Amino acid sequence: MTAPAQTAPGRDPGLRGRRTPLLVLVGVAVVAFGVSAAICYGTGFGNWVLVLVMGLILYLVGSFFAINRYEGRRAARDRTWGALIHSAFVLALLPLVSVVWTLISKGTERLDLNFFSTSMNNIGARDPDGGAVHAIIGTLEQVAIAAAITVPLGVLAAVYIVEYGRGRFTLAIRFFVDVMTGIPSIVAGLFVLAFWVLIVTPWFNNGQPAFSGFAAALALSVLMLPTIVRSTEEMLRLVPAPLREGAYALGVPKWKTIVRVVIPTALPGIITGIMLSIARAAGETAPVLLVAGGSDAVNINPFENNQTSLSLFVFQQAGDASRFAPARAWTAALTLVALVLILTIAAKLLAGRNRLRR
Amino acid sequence: MAKRVEATGVTAYYGSFKAIDSINLRVEPKTVTALIGPSGCGKSTFLRAVNRLHEVLPGARVEGSLTVDDENIYDKDVDVTAVRRMIGMVFQRPNPFPTMSIFDNVVAGLKLNGVRRKSVLQDAAEKALRSANLWDEVKDRLGKPGAGLSGGQQQRLCIARTIAVEPQVVLMDEPCSALDPISTLAIEELMFQLKDLYTIIIVTHNMQQAARVSDRTAFFSIEKTGDPGRLIEYDNTQKIFNNPSEQKTEDYITGRFG
Numbered sequence A: 001m002t003a004p005a006q007t008a009p010g011r012d013p014g015l016r017g018r019r020t021p022l023l024v025l026v027g028v029a030v031v032a033f034g035v036s037a038a039i040c041y042g043t044g045f046g047n048w049v050l051v052l053v054m055g056l057i058l059y060l061v062g063s064f065f066a067i068n069r070y071e072g073r074r075a076a077r078d079r080t081w082g083a084l085i086h087s088a089f090v091l092a093l094l095p096l097v098s099v100v101w102t103l104i105s106k107g108t109e110r111l112d113l114n115f116f117s118t119s120m121n122n123i124g125a126r127d128p129d130g131g132a133v134h135a136i137i138g139t140l141e142q143v144a145i146a147a148a149i150t151v152p153l154g155v156l157a158a159v160y161i162v163e164y165g166r167g168r169f170t171l172a173i174r175f176f177v178d179v180m181t182g183i184p185s186i187v188a189g190l191f192v193l194a195f196w197v198l199i200v201t202p203w204f205n206n207g208q209p210a211f212s213g214f215a216a217a218l219a220l221s222v223l224m225l226p227t228i229v230r231s232t233e234e235m236l237r238l239v240p241a242p243l244r245e246g247a248y249a250l251g252v253p254k255w256k257t258i259v260r261v262v263i264p265t266a267l268p269g270i271i272t273g274i275m276l277s278i279a280r281a282a283g284e285t286a287p288v289l290l291v292a293g294g295s296d297a298v299n300i301n302p303f304e305n306n307q308t309s310l311s312l313f314v315f316q317q318a319g320d321a322s323r324f325a326p327a328r329a330w331t332a333a334l335t336l337v338a339l340v341l342i343l344t345i346a347a348k349l350l351a352g353r354n355r356l357r358r
Numbered sequence B: 001m002a003k004r005v006e007a008t009g010v011t012a013y014y015g016s017f018k019a020i021d022s023i024n025l026r027v028e029p030k031t032v033t034a035l036i037g038p039s040g041c042g043k044s045t046f047l048r049a050v051n052r053l054h055e056v057l058p059g060a061r062v063e064g065s066l067t068v069d070d071e072n073i074y075d076k077d078v079d080v081t082a083v084r085r086m087i088g089m090v091f092q093r094p095n096p097f098p099t100m101s102i103f104d105n106v107v108a109g110l111k112l113n114g115v116r117r118k119s120v121l122q123d124a125a126e127k128a129l130r131s132a133n134l135w136d137e138v139k140d141r142l143g144k145p146g147a148g149l150s151g152g153q154q155q156r157l158c159i160a161r162t163i164a165v166e167p168q169v170v171l172m173d174e175p176c177s178a179l180d181p182i183s184t185l186a187i188e189e190l191m192f193q194l195k196d197l198y199t200i201i202i203v204t205h206n207m208q209q210a211a212r213v214s215d216r217t218a219f220f221s222i223e224k225t226g227d228p229g230r231l232i233e234y235d236n237t238q239k240i241f242n243n244p245s246e247q248k249t250e251d252y253i254t255g256r257f258g
Helices: A022-043 A048-071 A073-110 A113-117 A133-164 A168-181 A185-204 A213-238 A241-248 A254-282 A286-291 A310-318 A325-354 B043-050 B080-086 B102-106 B118-131 B151-164 B181-194 B207-213 B237-242 B247-253
Strands: B005-014 B017-027 B032-036 B060-068 B087-090 B169-173 B199-203 B216-221 B230-236
Touching: A022 A048, A048 A073, A073 A325, A113 A133, A133 A168, A133 A213, A133 A254, A133 A310, A133 A325, A168 A213, A185 A213, A185 A286, A213 A254, A213 A286, A241 A254, A254 A325, A286 A310, A310 A325, B005 B043, B017 B043, B017 B216, B017 B230, B032 B043, B032 B207, B043 B060, B043 B087, B043 B169, B043 B199, B080 B087, B087 B151, B102 B118, B102 B151, B118 B151, B118 B181, B151 B169, B151 B181, B181 B199, B181 B207, B207 B237, B216 B237, B216 B247, B230 B237, B230 B247, B237 B247
Parallel strands: B032 B199, B032 B216, B087 B169, B169 B199
Antiparallel strands: B005 B017, B005 B060, B216 B230
């Protein structure tokens, strides 16, 4: 296969390369999808998805040769790779679109006022009503407590590692944070069950172990902490050293340099890390089931008695025998996604407000 | 306002690597002293030793004594932050604080050291920006981010930030190496004005600049890579550039070495 556009030495090709006529590309596309459709429907093997995928592959191969013919090898490679990368992007986006679409189409059925104003208290199997207000309260409280514990602890740990830590102790901290990252959520739940619920709570509760939303928050903290430490650490490391030295050179003490210069500079990244960990924690079911027990009624007090959460609510409703339960599960799942999205956007706006505009 | 800086046997290490070896140097008040020499000869290290910024790096340490008006800044009971307030520094690349406005950048040293009064801050900002020849360019947009200025303006902003805390000595580590000739000229003119008030020590790779702005010039050099930097010659700038006593200095000045 010779490429005419690759000119012989001495012949000036000009600065403007030749373009492949659009008509040729359209022709290649028609042939590609035509052949693909003919193969699929002719043999009766596969459906329209296969036609689409096979057609796309045939089109890429065909257009490569067409472009090669008109514009030369380099342009053909460039455009084929470009098309491949765009296809990969679309492919990666498909699951996301599919999830969002499924959630919205199935979740809107019970997206009514009743869902957000009632709990599952006294809701029987034949009752189409019932809502998730208790689960929403549970999720918000547990995640808020977990964040209140882990954000200061995680950010301070990262500051220690980056700004003060020297030697073995820091290496040990980083190692254990890495180990914590790999802890499965069920193990975190079991840890809190064994330690907090079975050993600590009997002291406060006349010798009886007690479930609580706070115990769930503790389990979520175990999961959130390593994410926050590692992401904050990475962000603090990105702050250029000359910025710190600029502050030192003004006679600003080290701790104040960290609080007023380093952390504000890294803040958008730190907030992103915190929001990622919160999103992960809000979606955890197993630890909540293990140490908060789940509940059908509203329980505002996270320190006493059972609580549930949105993800646990989804889990329980999805497995419920009632024919009204799946709709509740879908709506709760949609609510959970919306909640995390709203929290993330709010946090980003808050962090952005710190940025200079005026 | 200006103070005398005297280094006696200043030796600086990065871990086990000796970067400069017993430097003796005396800088008179209200003068500009230029440090010249090939890359890696320890000029910047020496400069960073003068305001105790060298020791910020892990494993870095300084030996010897460095006195500012007969007070050794390396004494045990000396407060490092007080030393750095007294001896300001301008860096090679402009480093305004990205989260702060122009105004906040200029008064950062005051604000972060506890000055709250708005009127005091405003006066200090205007004074510092005027001395840095930047006031007219930024007075209408003091609330805008400092990082939005051009490179030369950013560097003058950093100079304003440094002189806003009213130091006695100003250190400049190749302040013009990232700037165009016009901005360089602006900063050189600024140095002429500032030396009435401050003692200035400047590291530069630009020998014309050293000849233009400085009263005294110190030539640093190393024998070979891995050796510590030493002070080869220190004299009036005129003498260094016209009639140096050391052969090495002459080789460097005339471009036969380094």
